Amino acid sequence: MRDPFNRSAAIVGISESECGRGVSLTPLQHQALAAKKALDDAGLKKSDVDAVMTTDVIGLPSLMVAEYLGIKPRFTDTTVTGGSAFVLFVEHAALAIAAGLCDVVLITYGSSLWSDRHQFSTAAVDPRMPSAQFEFPYGDLSPISAYSLAATRHMHEYGTTGEHLAAVAVASRQWAMRNPNALLREPITVNDVITSPMIASPFHKLDCCLMTDGGGAVVVTSAERAKDLRRPPVYLSGSGFSATHMTVPQMNDLTTSGAAESGRWAFKRAGLTPKDIDVVQIYDSFTFSVILALEDLGFCKKGEGGQFVAGGHIGPAGDLPTNTSGGGLSYTHPGAFGIFLVIEAVRQLRGECGDRQVPDAQRALVHGIGGWLSTHATLILTR
Numbered sequence: 001m002r003d004p005f006n007r008s009a010a011i012v013g014i015s016e017s018e019c020g021r022g023v024s025l026t027p028l029q030h031q032a033l034a035a036k037k038a039l040d041d042a043g044l045k046k047s048d049v050d051a052v053m054t055t056d057v058i059g060l061p062s063l064m065v066a067e068y069l070g071i072k073p074r075f076t077d078t079t080v081t082g083g084s085a086f087v088l089f090v091e092h093a094a095l096a097i098a099a100g101l102c103d104v105v106l107i108t109y110g111s112s113l114w115s116d117r118h119q120f121s122t123a124a125v126d127p128r129m130p131s132a133q134f135e136f137p138y139g140d141l142s143p144i145s146a147y148s149l150a151a152t153r154h155m156h157e158y159g160t161t162g163e164h165l166a167a168v169a170v171a172s173r174q175w176a177m178r179n180p181n182a183l184l185r186e187p188i189t190v191n192d193v194i195t196s197p198m199i200a201s202p203f204h205k206l207d208c209c210l211m212t213d214g215g216g217a218v219v220v221t222s223a224e225r226a227k228d229l230r231r232p233p234v235y236l237s238g239s240g241f242s243a244t245h246m247t248v249p250q251m252n253d254l255t256t257s258g259a260a261e262s263g264r265w266a267f268k269r270a271g272l273t274p275k276d277i278d279v280v281q282i283y284d285s286f287t288f289s290v291i292l293a294l295e296d297l298g299f300c301k302k303g304e305g306g307q308f309v310a311g312g313h314i315g316p317a318g319d320l321p322t323n324t325s326g327g328g329l330s331y332t333h334p335g336a337f338g339i340f341l342v343i344e345a346v347r348q349l350r351g352e353c354g355d356r357q358v359p360d361a362q363r364a365l366v367h368g369i370g371g372w373l374s375t376h377a378t379l380i381l382t383r
Contacts, residue, residue, distance in 0.1 A: 005269040007382065009094035010226035010233035012219050013042025014343045019214030019332040020183060021114045028068045030110030030215025030334075035069060038217035043230030044104060049219075051075040051102035053089040054109060065108055075102040081243065082370025083283055086218075086338035087377035091239040093220035103221060110215030111334035117211060134249065141200065143285065144208065146248035146372035148200040151288035153254040155202060157303065160291065162202050164306030166193035168287035169206045169329050171315035176326025178316065178356035183210055184330040193287075207287040209328035209337070216339040218346075234346045237363075238272065238380035240265025248372040255303075258376040259296035259367060266365070266378040267298070274298040277380070278361040279348045280320060281341035283369040284327040290314070293367050294322075297378070321358045324348060338368035342379070349383045 015037030017023075017030040025033065031054065039046060052066045052073045062076035077092050079085055086109055093105035154160050170190055176182035188206065196205040226233035242258030245251050267273055274297065282293045291305035299320060300308040308314075314322035323329075325344040328337040345364035347353050366379040 004091075004094035004098040005236065005238050007235035007237055008223050009097050009220055010223050010235045011090070011342070011346050011381070012221055012226045012229045012231060012233055013038040013040075013044065014218055014346045015041055015216065016340070016343060017110060017215035019181065019212055019334065021212055023112070023213040024115070025112065025213065027110040027112055027215070028064065030112070030213070031065055031108040031217065032069060034110065034215045034217035035106055035108050038106070038219050041231060042219045044219060046071060048104045049073070049106045051077075051093070051096060051105040053077040053093060053105060053107045055080050055085045071106070073102070081375040081377070083285065083336040083338050084368035084370035084375045084377040086336065087342060087366055087368030087379055088241055090218065090220060090236060090342060090379055091241065091377065094236045094239070097220065097222050103225065105220040107218040107220065107339065108215070109217075109336060109339045111336065112213045113335040114211050114213045142247070143372055144200045144203060147286045147288060148203050149248055150251070150254040150292070150373060151202055151286070154288065154292065157255055158306070160306035162194045162204075163190050164291065164310050165202065165207050165287040166190040167310040168284065168290045168314070169193045171309065171318070172284060172323050172327045172329040174315045175324050175356055176330035178354070179326050179331060182326040182331040183212060184326070203286055203288070206329075209285045210330070210333040212332045212334045214332050214334035216343055218339060218342050232350055232383070234349045235382050236379060237382045238266040238268070238270025240269070240378045242376045243374060245374055246371065251373065255292070257292055257296050257369075257373050259293045259369075259378065262376040262378040263297040263367070266380050270380040270382075272363065272380060277363050277365045278321070279324060279345065279358045279364045280314075280322040280367070281345045281364065282323060282367045283337055283341060284323055284329050285337070285369065287329070289369055290322065292373075293369070297365070297367060316356070324353065324356050324358065338377070341366045341368060345381050349381060
């Protein structure tokens with residue numbers, strides 16, 4: 001078996017569907033549109049695909065997508081790890097290709113979250129979960145309640161402030177202003193964030209990710225096959241995964257996440273360190289998610305994440321360009337954002353990002369977060 005973390009697998013096609021609000025496409029249509037565009041991007045045909053990876057919380061999603069597209073896969077994956085799943089699928093694709101189980105993997109995601117928003121309950125905690133007996137009766141509004149709990153503890157232990165959280169939103173918006181496809185492109189200030197409506201202390205409205213419709217697709221194949229395709233390949237050089245708990249009260253330490261473990265594995269497999277990374281994509285469900293991940297991934301010391309982002313490091317003028325599409329805070333967020341992190345990282349490494357392009361980006365880190373800070377998937381991609 002080839003080493004899947006030694007540049008033996010490559011991302012060769014990427015695309016989004018139509019992202020925004022009120023797009024009038026079903027989740028399957030979002031996936032079909034994104035898949036068609038991603039395969040065109042790679043210079044491949046639907047008949048070349050022999051593996052489909054996607055996920056949902058119910059049903060047989062990979063079979064639904066395969067049938068809808070007219071693909072008969074010899075390998076599928078529907079691993080449910082929340083928003084980290086579509087980052088984790090890149091690792092799984094590399095493993096499957098290295099094992100000879102398939103040759104061309106299509107990873108898809110699609111959601112009509114914004115259009116369907118009136119159908120959902122306000123409570124996101126499943127009452128069947130064991131720990132829900134201690135949370136559900138009190139009106140838990142997870143995931144926001146869970147993340148706000150962790151953020152509050154971080155503020156208590158390390159002096160992180162609302163202004164520090166707001167700096168993440170401001171940096172994301174600065175990047176979004178350079179992305180013509182971002183939903184929100186008007187400039188904002190730290191004061192705008194901390195005076196926006198309080199949602200769940202310490203999170204204001206602008207500390208929280210968007211709700212949109214949209215979809216995306218990523219195509220992965222072997223490095224050998226990638227050499228002959230349309231776009232420059234982007235190689236998987238390292239990855240790691242960690243699952244530490246289901247609900248946030250089961251976290252051993254509210255101020256340290258599984259990113260410390262997933263990041264350690266990713267850097268070890270790639271033979272790199274945080275200092276080698278040119279551009280970072282982190283799942284920003286909330287502003288705090290970025291601060292916590294930057295610390296746990298080793299880009300700054302524990303407890304110094306707030307000061308780090310407030311120092312301008314992650315914005316367009318900073319030395320660690322982060323969430324260059326505008327992220328889930330300003331670009332789009334159709335229920336799960338992981339696949340869009342991969343897409344933006346690949347675009348940066350190809351040099352296709354126009355006004356938001358990071359000069360000579362050679363190495364990108366992608367970090368997906370799922371559940372209630374429950375799962376963490378880290379990729380290191382190289383040109």
